Amino acid sequence: MxxxxxxxxxxxxxxxxxxxxxxxxxxxxxxxxxxxxxxxxxxxxxxxxxxxxxxxxxxxxxxxxxxxxxxxxxxxxxxxxxxxxxxxxxxxxxTLDAMAYASGLGAAPDESPFIVATDARRKEVYWARYADPVTRLSEPAVARPEELAERVAGVPALGAGARMYPEVFTGVRPDLPEHxxxxxxxxxxxxxxxxGSDFLPPRPLYLRRPDARVPSNYKVVTPR
Structure with missing residues (x-):
């Protein structure tokens, strides 16, 4: 191989x-x-x-x-x-699964479950919850950090998204991977x-519409 x-x-x-x-x-x-x-x-x-x-x-x-x-x-x-x-x-x-797996290659989280969160821009994060470095408990999702406060408070967390909002991800572990x-x-x-586990097709997991969009209202220009 x-x-x-x-x-x-x-x-x-x-x-x-x-x-x-x-x-x-x-x-x-x-x-x-x-x-x-x-x-x-x-x-x-x-x-x-x-x-x-x-x-x-x-x-x-x-x-x-x-x-x-x-x-x-x-x-x-x-x-x-x-x-x-x-x-x-x-x-x-x-991508979140691989970041979770990385936590088990070094200093694994002290407790289970734990959170992986990356920066989704627009003041949002991509996130998922894991039981251990190879077991995801929730589907990847996108959310504003304040919407997650009660669900992630005190839970060990890794990733740039968690580091950006330590007031929400109060269990953030700076010793674990950021990217x-x-x-x-x-x-x-x-x-x-x-x-023998399954893989995903090589297709993008966006979770939301792209930032760039085709304008919906064009200015009408008529010939003189």
Whole structure:
């Protein structure tokens, strides 16, 4: 196995290469405005670092969000293009699931359940509740932090969304991941392949309409 994982659903541009037994190389850089500029060079970087070629890839996994429209589609379009060009299967994973899994790779939350929350912009967060690093208890959702106050108060929480609103996510753990990591995404994918778990299709999980919209009222201009 040679699995390439990538995700652009959070401000992080993150790519990792995994051989099924260990992480071979990874790249992580947080810059929400440069997903399109950084992603393919990051793919090239991890392959060169590991001394591997694209022709050796056997699997591709991509984070499907939830995440902002523009950044998320960069990773999905890239994964689909690579999969098509290389005739390699492309599998999707929820970005929040991989962040939850990352908590178990280091210092796991002291209690269960715990919350993963990322920045959804518009003063909202994408979030989900987990029983442990591999068991999600709720579907990913988008909400204003104040709407969640009673449900998340005191519950261990990780992610940039939780850090942005510590008055709501009072159990936020600053020692746990802030952004997505493709290293965790790759490790979770290897785990799921090993136990025969299902994957998501490589399609975006937006949860709401995009920020950019076609104007509904055009100014009528009549010839003189």
């Amino acid at each position: 040679l699995l390439l994982a990538l995700d652009t659903a959070t401000p992080a541009v993150t790519v990792a290469l995994h051989d099924g037994a260990r992480l071979l190389a990874h790249f992580d850089h947080a810059d929400a405005r440069r997903h399109g500029e950084l992603l393919l060079p990051a793919v090239d970087h991890v392959l060169r670092t590991a001394g591997r070629e694209t022709s050796q890839l056997t699997d591709l996994v991509v984070g499907v969000g939830p995440g902002p429209y523009t950044g998320l589609r960069v990773g999905l379009a890239t994964a689909e293009a690579l999969g098509s060009a290389l005739d390699v299967p492309v599998r999707g994973l929820c 997505q990591s493709a290293a965790a995404l790759a490790a979770l994918a290897v785990h799921r392949i090993g136990v």
